[in-house]
Amino acid sequence: MEEEKREVVIRRVLSGKLTIEEAAELLGLSVRQLWRLRARFADAGAAGLRHGNAGRTPPNKITEALRQRVVALARGRYQGVNDSHLAELLSEREKIQISRRSLQRILRAAGLTSPRKHRAPRYRSRRERRPAEGMLVLVDGSPHRWFGAARPRAALIAAIDDATGRVLAGTFREQEDAAGYLELLRQILARYGRPLAIYSDRHGIFFRSPRVRESREEELLGTREPTQVGRALGELEIELILANSPQAKGRVERLFGTLQDRLVAELRLAGVASIREANVPPDLPAAPRRTLRRGCGRCRCCVARAARRMLHRRGVLLQVRAHRVPRQHPAPWRARAAAPAARPALELGGAAH
Numbered sequence: 001m002e003e004e005k006r007e008v009v010i011r012r013v014l015s016g017k018l019t020i021e022e023a024a025e026l027l028g029l030s031v032r033q034l035w036r037l038r039a040r041f042a043d044a045g046a047a048g049l050r051h052g053n054a055g056r057t058p059p060n061k062i063t064e065a066l067r068q069r070v071v072a073l074a075r076g077r078y079q080g081v082n083d084s085h086l087a088e089l090l091s092e093r094e095k096i097q098i099s100r101r102s103l104q105r106i107l108r109a110a111g112l113t114s115p116r117k118h119r120a121p122r123y124r125s126r127r128e129r130r131p132a133e134g135m136l137v138l139v140d141g142s143p144h145r146w147f148g149a150a151r152p153r154a155a156l157i158a159a160i161d162d163a164t165g166r167v168l169a170g171t172f173r174e175q176e177d178a179a180g181y182l183e184l185l186r187q188i189l190a191r192y193g194r195p196l197a198i199y200s201d202r203h204g205i206f207f208r209s210p211r212v213r214e215s216r217e218e219e220l221l222g223t224r225e226p227t228q229v230g231r232a233l234g235e236l237e238i239e240l241i242l243a244n245s246p247q248a249k250g251r252v253e254r255l256f257g258t259l260q261d262r263l264v265a266e267l268r269l270a271g272v273a274s275i276r277e278a279n280v281p282p283d284l285p286a287a288p289r290r291t292l293r294r295g296c297g298r299c300r301c302c303v304a305r306a307a308r309r310m311l312h313r314r315g316v317l318l319q320v321r322a323h324r325v326p327r328q329h330p331a332p333w334r335a336r337a338a339a340p341a342a343r344p345a346l347e348l349g350g351a352a353h
Contacts, residue, residue, distance in 0.1 A: 006049050010034075010041050062102060070096065070103065071110045081265045082116045083107065089269075116261055124247065129163050136162035136241075137195040138252040139184060141176035144260050147273050154275055156259065157184050160252050162199070167255065168192060172275040178205050178228045178304065185232060186302040197239040199249055205229050206240060228304045235301045 012018045024034045040048035087103050090096040130136045141157040157180040158170035169187035173180035208224045243249045272278050
């Protein structure tokens with residue numbers, strides 16, 4: 001259609017019915033380009049107006065064999081992976097360089113839709129990010145079938161920096177519990193140091209709800225005992241900020257949306273099928289760290305603590321269970337005489353020290 005239009009206009013130019021300037025304006029071309037078309041038409045006729053690449057196969061055309069291979073991989077090994085993630089996996093693992101738009105056209109033509117459904121965007125007033133890394137860390141847990149639909153549900157507890165959006169740490173647990181958050185805190189301290197504040201939801205792991213009745217000891221003391229995580233944050237002098245809604249900590253919520261879409265596929269491709277396999281620490285380079293307050297080491301803060309009673313014959317009564325004290329420790333009755341109400345630390349494994 002375009003070639004026919006050019007031929008009609010140039011014939012009118014040759015017959016003197018149009019000037020070069022008028023013909024250039026009609027075709028939307030420059031005057032110099034129209035002089036070139038006039039010369040080519042005079043030499044080769046209507047064939048000279050065709051583009052030089054007309055009828056040629058583009059060098060970057062996706063072959064039919066490559067299309068079939070991509071569709072087979074999308075239906076087989078990479079089934080359930082979204083379009084953007086699939087384009088990255090094809091480039092990294094299969095050495096197939098293909099853009100996301102081309103991949104979408106191939107998959108839609110084959111009848112494969114995206115597994116991730118997109119909702120219409122809604123406007124929300126977002127909180128401004130903190131100006132520097134480490135000023136605010138968002139933490140949360142997400143129960144999901146991380147290891148496949150046939151595996152039991154597990155909880156991923158993760159932390160993300162508010163300023164940079166970097167994922168700082170993560171751990172898998174059978175359920176969202178205090179031990180998981182203490183392990184998460186230990187990872188952050190070991191790699192990045194002590195943040196200024198932590199932003200979390202109002203889970204009972206972080207604070208004592210006023211709706212929960214006080215214990216007898218709390219009524220006698222006139223104060224509420226902190227939770228294990230709350231006590232550890234207090235000893236580390238880390239401010240705890242509690243969110244009033246899930247939207248308030250939307251950055252960590254969106255992180256779990258991405259992880260539930262991508263991490264599940266990555267774990268399946270890596271053959272990871274259990275919490276123990278998933279919690280293998282990666283080999284990461286060292287990062288700058290902030291120093292801790294003196295006398296508040298990582299191992300002493302990121303543990304669970306409970307009150308106990310010292311017994312005779314080298315024993316400790318903890319939650320109606322007796323634990324034997326090793327012989328290298330001083331005699332328990334001497335310690336009981338000096339400090340009858342001590343609060344030892346319990347490691348995550350359950351041993352007292």
